[in-house]
Amino acid sequence: MEYEFPECNSFGTVIRFGLELERAATNIYDELSRDSKLVAGADTFRALSVVHKKRGDLLEYTRREKLNEMILEPIQDLDAKKYIIDTKAPKGVDIKAAARYAAGVEERSSMFYADSAKIAKNLLSEGARILERMAKENLANKAKLEAL
Amino acid sequence: MAVLSEVKKDYGKVRNFVNGEWVDSATKSWLDVKNPATTETIAKVPLSTKEEMTKAIEAAQEAWWAWRETPPVSRARVMFNLKAIMEREFENIARIISQEQGKTIDDARGETRRCIENVEVASGITTLQMGYNLEDGAAANIDEEVIISPLGVFGAVCPFNFPGMVPFWFWPYAVATGNTFILKPSEQVPLTSQYVFKLIEEAGFPPGVINLVNGREDAVNAMFDHKDLKGISFVGSTPVAKWIYKRGGETGKRVQAQGGAKNSLVVMPDAKLDNTVNNTLSSFYGCAGQRCLAGSNLVGVGDIADPLIRKFVEASKRIKVGYGLDESSNMGPVISEAAKKKVLGYIDQGVKDGAKLLLDGRNIKVPGYEKGYFIGTTVFDDVTPDMKIAKEEIFGPVVSFLRMKSLDDAIEFIHKCPFGNAASIYTQNGRWARDFRYKVQCGNIGVNIGIVAAMAYFPFAGYKDSFFGTLHGQGKDAVSFYTDRKVVITRWF
Numbered sequence: 143m144e145y146e147f148p149e150c151n152s153f154g155t156v157i158r159f160g161l162e163l164e165r166a167a168t169n170i171y172d173e174l175s176r177d178s179k180l181v182a183g184a185d186t187f188r189a190l191s192v193v194h195k196k197r198g199d200l201l202e203y204t205r206r207e208k209l210n211e212m213i214l215e216p217i218q219d220l221d222a223k224k225y226i227i228d229t230k231a232p233k234g235v236d237i238k239a240a241a242r243y244a245a246g247v248e249e250r251s252s253m254f255y256a257d258s259a260k261i262a263k264n265l266l267s268e269g270a271r272i273l274e275r276m277a278k279e280n281l282a283n284k285a286k287l288e289a290l
Numbered sequence: 291m292a293v294l295s296e297v298k299k300d301y302g303k304v305r306n307f308v309n310g311e312w313v314d315s316a317t318k319s320w321l322d323v324k325n326p327a328t329t330e331t332i333a334k335v336p337l338s339t340k341e342e343m344t345k346a347i348e349a350a351q352e353a354w355w356a357w358r359e360t361p362p363v364s365r366a367r368v369m370f371n372l373k374a375i376m377e378r379e380f381e382n383i384a385r386i387i388s389q390e391q392g393k394t395i396d397d398a399r400g401e402t403r404r405c406i407e408n409v410e411v412a413s414g415i416t417t418l419q420m421g422y423n424l425e426d427g428a429a430a431n432i433d434e435e436v437i438i439s440p441l442g443v444f445g446a447v448c449p450f451n452f453p454g455m456v457p458f459w460f461w462p463y464a465v466a467t468g469n470t471f472i473l474k475p476s477e478q479v480p481l482t483s484q485y486v487f488k489l490i491e492e493a494g495f496p497p498g499v500i501n502l503v504n505g506r507e508d509a510v511n512a513m514f515d516h517k518d519l520k521g522i523s524f525v526g527s528t529p530v531a532k533w534i535y536k537r538g539g540e541t542g543k544r545v546q547a548q549g550g551a552k553n554s555l556v557v558m559p560d561a562k563l564d565n566t567v568n569n570t571l572s573s574f575y576g577c578a579g580q581r582c583l584a585g586s587n588l589v590g591v592g593d594i595a596d597p598l599i600r601k602f603v604e605a606s607k608r609i610k611v612g613y614g615l616d617e618s619s620n621m622g623p624v625i626s627e628a629a630k631k632k633v634l635g636y637i638d639q640g641v642k643d644g645a646k647l648l649l650d651g652r653n654i655k656v657p658g659y660e661k662g663y664f665i666g667t668t669v670f671d672d673v674t675p676d677m678k679i680a681k682e683e684i685f686g687p688v689v690s691f692l693r694m695k696s697l698d699d700a701i702e703f704i705h706k707c708p709f710g711n712a713a714s715i716y717t718q719n720g721r722w723a724r725d726f727r728y729k730v731q732c733g734n735i736g737v738n739i740g741i742v743a744a745m746a747y748f749p750f751a752g753y754k755d756s757f758f759g760t761l762h763g764q765g766k767d768a769v770s771f772y773t774d775r776k777v778v779i780t781r782w783f
Contacts, residue, residue, distance in 0.1 A: 149618050209399055
C-alpha cells in the first residue's frame with residue numbers, strides 16, 4: 143500500500159494529510175487483526191480499523207462541506223514531515239510489540255491533529271473543532287492499545 | 291505530491307443539449323478548449339449558430355407552459371434529485387473545473403459546494419415564491435392578493451472564471467420558479483457545464499426546461515433578437531456588461547449584468563497583522579486573481595504600512611504556483627495566453643509608471659508545466675492612485691500597494707474608482723468598521739474578510755460599473771428577477 147503525505151500548505155492539504163493518515167491506520171489495523179499471532183488483540187484492532195475508516199469519511203465530509211473560497215488561506219507553519227507515520231505494520235511480533243507500534247501511530251496522529259487544530263482555529267473554527275476531537279480520540283485509542 | 295487524476299484527458303467535441311437531447315452543432319466554427327496549466331487541447335467547442343440558439347429558445351418556450359403548471363413542490367423535487375446526484379459527482383465536477391479553468395482543486399471544491407448550495411436554496415421554492423394577500427385589502431368584501439408568477443424563457447451568458455458556480459447563481463432560481471432556461475457557458479470553459487448537464491438530464495427535468503447552447507456573439511445576439519426570451523443574466527467584463535444592458539433595453543429584455551471590479555483591501559493601523567496578511571493572500575491570489583471579488587489594491591493606513599508590506603511580500607513568496615490538480619499548489623495559471631499577455635502588460639506598465647516592483651512574477655517557471663499560462667505572485671510598492679495599476683482591472687495575481695494617511699483618504703480613493711464590486715477593511719476598531727461599511731459605495735463589504743462571497747441565500751451584489759440592473763443573482767433577488775408580481779383584486783357578488 144502506497145501513501146503520499148503532502149506538505150501542509152493549506153487547509154485542503156491538511157485534510158489530505160489526515161486522509162492519508164486515516165487510510166494508513168485503517169490498513170494497519172486490518173493487517174494486525176488478521177495476524178494469527180495477535181488473536182488476543184484482534185477485536186480491538188478490527189474495531190480501530192472501523193474507527194479510522196469513519197474518521198476518513200469525516201475528513202472527506204469536512205473537506206466537501208467546510209472548504210470554500212473564503213477560507214483558502216495558505217498555511218505556512220506546519221512541518222508535515224514531523225507527523226509522517228511508519229505505515230508498515232510489524233510482522234511476527236507479540237501482542238505487546240504490536241500494540242506499542244500502533245500506539246505510536248495514534249500518538250503521532252494525535253500530535254498532527256492537535257497542531258493542525260491550533261492553526262485551523264483562525265481559519266475555520268468548525269474544522270478546528272473536528273481536528274481537536276480527532277486528536278483526543280487518537281489518545282483514547284492509544285490508551286486502549288496500551289491496555290492490551 | 292502526485293497530481294490527482296483528471297476525469298478525462300480528452301473530452302472530444304462539446305455538444306449542445308436542447309429539448310432533452312444531446313445534439314452536435316452544425317457550425318463550421320470550432321475553438322480549442324485548453325488546459326491552461328499544460329496548454330494541451332482537451333476538447334473542441336462549437337460556436338453555435340444563431341439558428342441553433344433560436345431552436346433552443348423555441349424548445350424552451352414550448353416546454354414552458356407545462357413546466358409552469360407543474361406544482362412548485364414537484365419542481366422542487368427535481369432540484370432535490372439534482373442535489374443528490376451532484377453530491378455523488380462532487381469530486382468529478384471539482385476536478386473538471388480545475389482542469390479546464392486552472393484554479394486549485396480546493397478552490398474548485400469550494401466552487402462545487404457553491405453550485406450545490408444554490409440548488410439547495412432553489413429547492414425551497416415553495417416558500418420563496420409564496421405571494422401575499424390581505425382580506426378586505428381593497429375595500430370591505432374586496433380582497434387583494436399578489437401572486438408571484440414566472441414569465442417564460444430566460445437565458446444566461448457566463449464567464450470563464452467560475453465555470454461551475456456562476457451558472458448556478460441563475461438557472462436553479464429561474465427553473466424552480468417555473469421558467470425555462472438556456473445556458474451559454476464561456477467558450478473557454480465549456481466542460482463543467484457539459485458534465486453538469488448530464489447530471490441535470492439524470493435528475494429528470496422535462497425536455498426543453500433547461501437547455502445548453504455553446505457559442506459566442508452569434509448565440510448571444512440570437513438571444514436578444516428572439517421575442518420569446520424574457521431576460522438575460524450575465525457575468526463578465528464591464529464593457530460587455532454595458533453592451534448587454536444596452537441591448538436588453540433596446541429589445542425589451544430584463545437584464546442583470548455583472549461587470550468588472552477593482553477591489554481595495556484597507557488595512558488599518560490596529561489590524562491583527564498575521565491574520566490580515568494570511569487572509570489577504572487568498573483574496574489576491576485565489577483563482578490567480580481572476581475573481582470579480584479578488585483583492586487588487588492593498589491599502590496600508592498609517593504606521594502599519596511598512597510592517598504590512600514586508601510581511602505580505604514574504605508570505606507572497608511562499609505561495610506555491612502549480613497545476614491546480616496538484617493538491618499542494620496554492621495558485622494555478624491564468625486562463626489563456628491572451629490573459630497572461632494582458633496581465634504581463636500591466637506589470638510592465640506599473641514599472642514604466644514608476645511603481646517599485648518588490649516581487650516579480652513575470653518569469654516564473656513551473657517544473658513539468660513550462661508551457662502553462664503561469665504568472666507568479668507580483669507585488670508593487672509606491673503605487674499612487676493615478677497609476678493604471680491602481681485604477682484598472684488587471685485580473686491576475688498582481689498586488690498594488692498604496693499608503694494612505696487616514697481611513698477617509700482610503701474611502702475617497704475607493705470612491706474615485708469607477709467600479710463598485712467589493713471592498714474590505716481590516717481592523718479591530720468597531721467605529722472604523724462601521725464607518726467603512728456605511729460609507730463605502732460597493733456592493734460587497736468585508737470586515738476582516740478579503741473575499742466577500744455571498745452565500746446562495748444572499749444576493750451577489752455590486753454597484754457602479756460593476757453591475758447593471760436592479761436585481762442580483764442568487765437568493766431572493768434571483769427569485770424576483772425571474773418572476774413578476776401579479777396583483778389580483780376579487781369581489782364576489
